[in-house]
Amino acid sequence: IGLATEPLVIEWSTRLVIAFLYTTLIPGLAATLVWFLLVERIGATRAATFHFLNPFFGVAIAAVLLNEALRLGDLIGVLVIMGGILAVQLSRQGRV
Template sequence: MALAVATLTVRGASTGGNLLMVVGLQMLVGSVTLGAVSAVFEPFSLTVTPVFLAAFAYQILVPGLAATLIWFALVGRIGSTRAATFHFLNPFFGVAIAAALLGEAVRLLDILGVLVAMAGILSVQLSRARTTPPMTPMTPTTPASG
């Protein structure tokens, strides 16, 4: 739900050309919200190591900045509905990458989850096909005789 709201909000706000400011504000609101919730429910513990710093930098640069810029470029290019269907592919890629890189076993629930995601993609594509009016052939116009 939050992704849908963010996508539609940024699509409208990005026409002014200040996309990075909008995305930055979204991330700020999200981080403040998560910080407040974690302060209530989680004990504070932080050990700064080179691995932690590398992982933190990666999170900022790759999914935080690069993926966000790619996502909104995609929304601008193909529209929010079609772009959102790519999010349905996240479970598939997660299962595939975990199996390929980490040696994770692919279980029945993983396969069922991927099938549900694929059904979601199919339903979105079929609904778009049904709502898109068919193209009609152009008929030549004849000059008015007078």
């Protein structure tokens, strides 16, 4: 709907180009490469369980780079996620 009702205007700037390159190269290309290396090294199931840590890494990076506050709810969420990852890993080893 936006394409039909609003003009396409791009205000080019150095900041826009740097942000575009970063988004393309780091989360796009580098993360995909790391994912394939992990799948090859530890297997798809084990690698997939660690995807659940992505929200925590997002919050942690925001805390470091943007001075966002880490709250108790964030830490509780990390503990729940880590407990789930531990349960998956132990169940794959037949310990649970």
